[in-house]
Amino acid sequence: MVEFTDIGDVPSAEVDRMRAVYQPLADSVRELVDATIRTEMDADTVAAVRAEIDAATARLRSRQIDGAFGVRYTTGGDSLAWGNPVIGVRNPIAPPLTIERDLEDARGRVFTDFHLGAAYEGPPGHVHGGVAALILDHVLGEVAAHADTPRFTGTITLRYLRTTRLGRLHAEAAITRTDGIKAYAVGHLADEDGVTVEAEGVFIQPRWARG
Amino acid sequence: MVEFTDIGDVPSAEVDRMRAVYQPLADSVRELVDATIRTEMDADTVAAVRAEIDAATARLRSRQIDGAFGVRYTTGGDSLAWGNPVIGVRNPIAPPLTIERDLEDARGRVFTDFHLGAAYEGPPGHVHGGVAALILDHVLGEVAAHADTPRFTGTITLRYLRTTRLGRLHAEAAITRTDGIKAYAVGHLADEDGVTVEAEGVFIQPRWARG
Numbered sequence: 001m002v003e004f005t006d007i008g009d010v011p012s013a014e015v016d017r018m019r020a021v022y023q024p025l026a027d028s029v030r031e032l033v034d035a036t037i038r039t040e041m042d043a044d045t046v047a048a049v050r051a052e053i054d055a056a057t058a059r060l061r062s063r064q065i066d067g068a069f070g071v072r073y074t075t076g077g078d079s080l081a082w083g084n085p086v087i088g089v090r091n092p093i094a095p096p097l098t099i100e101r102d103l104e105d106a107r108g109r110v111f112t113d114f115h116l117g118a119a120y121e122g123p124p125g126h127v128h129g130g131v132a133a134l135i136l137d138h139v140l141g142e143v144a145a146h147a148d149t150p151r152f153t154g155t156i157t158l159r160y161l162r163t164t165r166l167g168r169l170h171a172e173a174a175i176t177r178t179d180g181i182k183a184y185a186v187g188h189l190a191d192e193d194g195v196t197v198e199a200e201g202v203f204i205q206p207r208w209a210r211g
Numbered sequence: 212m213v214e215f216t217d218i219g220d221v222p223s224a225e226v227d228r229m230r231a232v233y234q235p236l237a238d239s240v241r242e243l244v245d246a247t248i249r250t251e252m253d254a255d256t257v258a259a260v261r262a263e264i265d266a267a268t269a270r271l272r273s274r275q276i277d278g279a280f281g282v283r284y285t286t287g288g289d290s291l292a293w294g295n296p297v298i299g300v301r302n303p304i305a306p307p308l309t310i311e312r313d314l315e316d317a318r319g320r321v322f323t324d325f326h327l328g329a330a331y332e333g334p335p336g337h338v339h340g341g342v343a344a345l346i347l348d349h350v351l352g353e354v355a356a357h358a359d360t361p362r363f364t365g366t367i368t369l370r371y372l373r374t375t376r377l378g379r380l381h382a383e384a385a386i387t388r389t390d391g392i393k394a395y396a397v398g399h400l401a402d403e404d405g406v407t408v409e410a411e412g413v414f415i416q417p418r419w420a421r422g
Contacts (some may be wrong), residue, residue: 002374021254022247028261029240029247032268033303036233036240037280037294039271043232044240049267056260056267057243060250068329068377069248083332086337092244093304093330094248118279119304121294123213125279128296129364130348135342137341153250153340157368163213163417166279206374 002206009075022082022090029092037118086138095120097171099142110143111172120166127164128199132189135171136199143173144183144203151183156201164189164196173199181205184211213417220286233293233301236296240303248329256377297349306331308346308382310353321354322383331377340377340408343400346382347410354384355414362394367412375407384410392416 032053039046069083069090082090095114102109122128135177137156145151171189182204192200243264250257280294280301293301298308306325313320333339348367356362384398393415400408 004335021257025250025257025261025264026247028264028268029243032240032264032271033244035268035271035275036237036303037299037301038278039236039273040274040276041271045270046232046236049270050236051237052263052267053236053243056263056327057246058241059256059260060243060246060252062248063251064246065251067249068332070332070335083329085331085333085342088248090248091330092247118294119302120296120297121281123361123363124215124281126213128345128349129352129367130345131296132369133344133348133369134339134341137344139369141340142267150334150378152334152374153369153371155368155370156340156344157366158344158364159366160364163363193296 001186002208003070004071005072007072007074007080010078012074012076012078015074015078015080017091019082026088026092026094026096033092033116033119043079084138086135093119097138099139105174107174107176108143109172109174110139111170113168113170114137115168116166122200123163125166127160127166127169127189129160132160132164132197133158133199134172136187136189136197137201139171140173140185140187140199141203142200143175143187144185144201149205150209151203154182154202154204156199159198160196161198162196165191165193168192181210212419214281216281216283217289218283218285221289223285223287223289224288226285226291230300230397237299237301237303237305237307244330245328268331295349297346302332308349310350318385318387319354320383320385321350322381323350324379324381326379326418327377329377334374336377336408338377338380338400340369340371341369343375343408344369344410347384347408348398348399348412350382351384351396351398351412352414354386354398355396355412356400360416361420362414362416365393365413365415369411370409371407372409373407376402376404379403392421 072080088094097112120131170190176184281289299305308323331342381401399409
């Protein structure tokens with residue numbers, strides 16, 4: 001069972017305050033992830049840094065939630081997917097993507113511009129094919145899910161036209177049609193030279209979310 | 212152009228020594244990523260921890276490689292994909308997976324048992340569908356690539372049977388047939404109650420790697 005967490009009547013200002021506490025921490029850890037992959041420091045320095053990190057982790061863990069972050073929502077309609085590995089502002093694994101909606105597009109087109117560095121590398125200098133899949137699954141899922149209608153991936157097919165260079169990237173998706181509980185979406189990933197990966201997917205409203 | 216890095220005649224013992232320096236650092240940062248998502252500490256503590264992390268990052272960055280880690284290989288045949296976001300022992304984003312080969316299986320079956328926690332969550336308590344895609348892309352790619360024949364994803368299709376619970380997971384893949392530059396692979400992801408996502412893909416030898 002997938003359970004979203006109702007955190008009640010939390011004002012948007014309080015949501016903003018919480019974001020301002022935790023988002024910068026995730027931003028800093030994201031930089032540390034990059035440095036961990038790329039550092040050439042000697043063994044003694046690395047061991048000393050590691051001890052500092054373990055101490056920082058212990059301090060953060062002295063008060064923490066059980067299990068994962070979940071997806072929290074407020075009475076006012078704020079939705080907090082802060083632990084999400086694609087868009088989560090509290091998750092250092094997430095680039096994180098900010099997904100924008102094209103309000104003039106009838107197909108509900110969404111798009112996002114972002115940067116991927118060393119942490120996302122598969123073939124040397126290029127984006128891991130599975131990372132392209134991770135991002136496209138999310139972006140297609142965003143366009144397929146209406147605010148009040150969660151839809152999860154049913155099937156998704158990715159076609160790789162060529163390898164995607166690390167650096168500045170763009171992804172977008174649109175709905176091609178809906179059919180009852182199903183939404184059909186297409187999208188692509190692009191680097192500065194154009195489209196690199198195309199995706200199409202069927203997204204399905206889970207049984208528990210059907211009116 | 213995808214360029215692998217020849218690091219020359221580095222003995223396996225030296226490769227092991229380097230791994231022993233950097234792998235524990237990545238393990239510690241992976242724990243910090245989890246704590247960053249789950250902590251409930253107050254704003255002042257979080258700010259103090261953040262300053263410590265920034266200092267640690269600066270120390271690691273005082274000597275670091277330009278750009279991403281790449282994929283390095285030695286004259287002796289060691290291959291170091293240590294920055295890889297699925298299997299990279301220096302990448303805190305990677306779970307990391309250890310992929311094993313079933314030596315008795317004619318289809319070259321590979322498999323891996325691993326754990327996914329808070330950093331990989333999509334639907335509350337469950338694995339992000341795109342993370343399932345990331346892992347299956349990698350595992351199918353591993354079975355499709357022979358040691359001397361890099362093969363990159365051509366197309367991959369994922370079918371989601373149900374949501375995958377966070378926790379202990381298993382993935383596996385096998386080749387169904389090869390046809391010149393192409394290899395066809397199938398695989399699946401499973402949680403403790405069975406298969407959750409099925410995958411099939413075509414993996415293609417890049418032009419520069421064809422004899």
